[in-house]
Amino acid sequence: MRENAPFFTILLVEDDEALRKSSAKGLKACGYAVLEAATAPEAEKILRESGKYIEILFSDMMMPGKNGMELADEIASLFPGIKVVLTSGSFMEEPLLEAMRQKGYRFLPKPYDINSIMSLLTRI
Template identity: 30%
Template structure:
């Protein structure tokens, strides 16, 4: 299976995501912020298949981490997560670098599907915030 670098500052979300991905057979390296994730990338010489990162984190946010990762290790697929609409909008211009942005809260099945999709290289289903709002009504 895949080797995944997880950057998430919320300990309970990080543990939940790491456990779910490990149950799917993935090796997960957990970090609590973007700065530590960037250090892990260097220490591991970029030997990850996927970076799964929250956007809003202390030290280095997920956008900066995604930009650094894409620049130094372009072969790593990047998947972001956020619970904030304004943060999702910040990631909007990064389609060439980021596979998708998963809105929080998410169901476990959605997370697993998005990770599998990213690792398989399938294109993400891009849904605008306006479309999401219309679907929620």
């Protein structure tokens, strides 16, 4: 476990259960509080019912229904200043990546591991 890790709450949204569980386990071991959701509607429900302040949204881009960018835009309107990390195993066109950057969102390509997640989180 990383000593003196900042205690932030992360909303982790990933439809791949194995990846979501392993990412959550690693983040918790590093001192983060993690709320998990498999879909955008599930994430929205967690936000409504948990009453927790979310500092970081870590979401897959490609999910059934609403995509990660749409979810991020909605959550950012509820939590001003939230940090957003979007992930995908698919090729992202430059205009989409630029739109993410303009909003202050970060992109982490898949596959990733806890080391690459932590490297990114320490820079945002």
